[in-house]
Amino acid sequence: MTPDDLNKQLSQHIDVVMKTYFPNAKRRGSSYAMGDLDGGEGQSTGVYPGRGGIYLAKDKSTGESTNILKLVMRQVGNYHETQAEIKALLGITDVQTVAVAPKPETPKVQVKPLTGSWAMDYLTNDRGLSTATLRKYEVRSHSRNSSYNSDFYAFKFVSPDGDYVMLKSVGIHKDDKGRKDIWSTAAYATLWGWPTVDDTADQITICEGEIDAMSLCDMGANMPVLSVPSGCSNMGWIENDYEALERFETIYLCFDNDEAGERAANEVAKRLGIARCKRLRVPSPHNDLNDLLLSGDGMGPLYENAESYDPKTLKPVDGMAAELAEEIDRYQQENEHNPFLFPELKYRFRKGELNIVGGYPGHGKSQWLYQSCMHEMLNNDRRTCIASFEIPSKSMLFNMLWMNNGHMPREESIQSDLTQFQDRLWFIEGMEGGTNSWESLHQDFLYAHRRYGVDLFVIDALMHIAAKDDWGGQERIAKEAAKFAIDNDVTVLLVCHADAKKAGSGQIPELEDILGGQGIGAAAHCVVIIWRNKAKEKAIEAGEDVSDEMPDGRMYVPKQRANGVTIYRDLWFDTKRRTFSLEPKPNLGVDLPF
Numbered sequence: 001m002t003p004d005d006l007n008k009q010l011s012q013h014i015d016v017v018m019k020t021y022f023p024n025a026k027r028r029g030s031s032y033a034m035g036d037l038d039g040g041e042g043q044s045t046g047v048y049p050g051r052g053g054i055y056l057a058k059d060k061s062t063g064e065s066t067n068i069l070k071l072v073m074r075q076v077g078n079y080h081e082t083q084a085e086i087k088a089l090l091g092i093t094d095v096q097t098v099a100v101a102p103k104p105e106t107p108k109v110q111v112k113p114l115t116g117s118w119a120m121d122y123l124t125n126d127r128g129l130s131t132a133t134l135r136k137y138e139v140r141s142h143s144r145n146s147s148y149n150s151d152f153y154a155f156k157f158v159s160p161d162g163d164y165v166m167l168k169s170v171g172i173h174k175d176d177k178g179r180k181d182i183w184s185t186a187a188y189a190t191l192w193g194w195p196t197v198d199d200t201a202d203q204i205t206i207c208e209g210e211i212d213a214m215s216l217c218d219m220g221a222n223m224p225v226l227s228v229p230s231g232c233s234n235m236g237w238i239e240n241d242y243e244a245l246e247r248f249e250t251i252y253l254c255f256d257n258d259e260a261g262e263r264a265a266n267e268v269a270k271r272l273g274i275a276r277c278k279r280l281r282v283p284s285p286h287n288d289l290n291d292l293l294l295s296g297d298g299m300g301p302l303y304e305n306a307e308s309y310d311p312k313t314l315k316p317v318d319g320m321a322a323e324l325a326e327e328i329d330r331y332q333q334e335n336e337h338n339p340f341l342f343p344e345l346k347y348r349f350r351k352g353e354l355n356i357v358g359g360y361p362g363h364g365k366s367q368w369l370y371q372s373c374m375h376e377m378l379n380n381d382r383r384t385c386i387a388s389f390e391i392p393s394k395s396m397l398f399n400m401l402w403m404n405n406g407h408m409p410r411e412e413s414i415q416s417d418l419t420q421f422q423d424r425l426w427f428i429e430g431m432e433g434g435t436n437s438w439e440s441l442h443q444d445f446l447y448a449h450r451r452y453g454v455d456l457f458v459i460d461a462l463m464h465i466a467a468k469d470d471w472g473g474q475e476r477i478a479k480e481a482a483k484f485a486i487d488n489d490v491t492v493l494l495v496c497h498a499d500a501k502k503a504g505s506g507q508i509p510e511l512e513d514i515l516g517g518q519g520i521g522a523a524a525h526c527v528v529i530i531w532r533n534k535a536k537e538k539a540i541e542a543g544e545d546v547s548d549e550m551p552d553g554r555m556y557v558p559k560q561r562a563n564g565v566t567i568y569r570d571l572w573f574d575t576k577r578r579t580f581s582l583e584p585k586p587n588l589g590v591d592l593p594f
Contacts, residue, residue, distance in 0.1 A: 160244030189236030232264035389464035475519030
């Protein structure tokens with residue numbers, strides 16, 4: 001959770017927070033009075049709602065003021081200790097990953113001091129960097145075989161928790177194609193420069209290259225300046241460094257002004273939180289920060305001119321060319337190729353959409369979800385997060401492994417089986433004895449999206465985060481889930497139950513049979529209904545002859561906002577693999593393991 005997220009959570013539960021950390025405070029309407037910022041007895045300090053509902057505190061006797069997060073931190077400790085304690089206090093769950101990629105071993109490559117090397121001459125004379133900055137960032141010289149260079153400067157990458165994880169060696173001269181002569185030990189994506197960050201920093205700048213970072217440092221940046229590990233192409237550092245980056249209130253992004261740099265900066269801002277990210281642009285005619293350093297002009301009003309990523313509600317048409325081009329490309333791809341589980345159907349899990357997955361209890365909604373999500377993960381490389389309130393995550397994983405392997409999972413192969421889902425699957429489970437809510441789930445989803453790049457979310461099921469008779473609350477959650485999908489360009493699958501009173505009729509549910517307010521269906525971009533052929537199962541159980549052509553169930557799509565296509569297709573179930581198919585095949589039957 002970012003400081004902004006945590007401030008909102010604290011403000012939304014202000015009564016609990018004040019009673020826990022400031023028991024001497026006296027409530028006055030929506031505000032509180034206490035003696036000082038440490039919660040002493042008295043009335044000279046006020047705690048009151050400010051802009052956006054975020055609570056602020058001000059000591060009238062000293063003039064000192066702060067927000068609710070920093071107020072609580074005075075009682076608890078550093079940011080991470082405060083975050084952990086607040087999560088426990090408010091019942092906010094953590095996202096659980098299925099398998100974690102290990103860090104590489106400490107590099108054993110020999111490096112030498114930079115002083116007296118050709119690399120030192122190049123960095124100080126040609127690049128204009130000071131020896132103090134080179135020493136601060138612990139730049140070294142390096143020797144290795146190369147057709148283009150005999151002298152190299154080396155950057156040591158240290159993770160936020162202090163582990164030396166990678167060495168990157170760069171040659172002074174470029175190769176025949178104009179590319180940098182770069183080599184590294186086993187790759188590990190983390191920002192370069194973490195050792196320069198102290199515990200008091202609440203602002204940080206991230207650059208596109210190490211020399212740019214050192215150039216900005218030399219020009220007098222009054223905050224830590226770090227660099228991405230490999231330009232704009234690899235965003236893996238966000239996942240690895242996310243927790244360390246959470247504490248910064250402001251993150252400045254100084255990437256190149258070209259198309260790749262702009263796209264990367266937008267992606268980083270989206271993942272780390274647009275409210276706290278600002279875009280730095282190197283002033284023309286300079287190409288980059290090192291060019292600006294060499295010019296002697298200094299950084300000038302670089303930070304003062306930083307651009308906000310705050311969303312604009314009023315958008316001029318002439319500024320939407322890039323978004324329109326993206327929509328055209330998306331439409332063309334949809335007509336050329338369908339990556340869905342059943343590609344012959346004109347249906348898919350589109351980004352920016354809420355999909356309602358409905359059906360009678362026990363009719364295979366979850367089984368269809370397991371299969372569909374597994375296909376998206378393993379075939380379309382989509383990262384998936386499942387909030388499993390109805391079925392334990394271990395049971396979901398058991399079913400997915402059975403589907404993928406074609407047999408029951410075996411204990412001796414569990415570890416190798418789970419590697420298939422590494423960096424692809426995460427679970428959220430409700431806390432035992434706790435209350436599940438959209439508010440806490442929303443924070444977990446944001447975390448999974450920002451840190452891990454998750455873009456496919458499952459809520460199983462709506463009935464576990466809204467009271468059965470709270471139709472207004474159910475509609476609100478559906479609308480909020482749709483907004484989350486749109487705002488973050490992700491897919492949300494929301495499991496809803498159909499009226500069980502009609503389950504014995506043999507009729508396939510319609511959209512209006514979904515339990516809850518009518519606003520649920522209205523909020524959805526797509527609705528998928530899964531139905532199980534109970535009549536066929538009863539006939540087989542009674543010993544009657546049943547044709548193999550009779551389907552085991554149906555997939556019904558009564559609503560698709562994107563293309564308006566209605567789908568009504570028979571399904572058959574493979575009892576061996578526990579998977580659905582659009583065509584009858586050997587080993588198919590009705591022994592559905594629901």
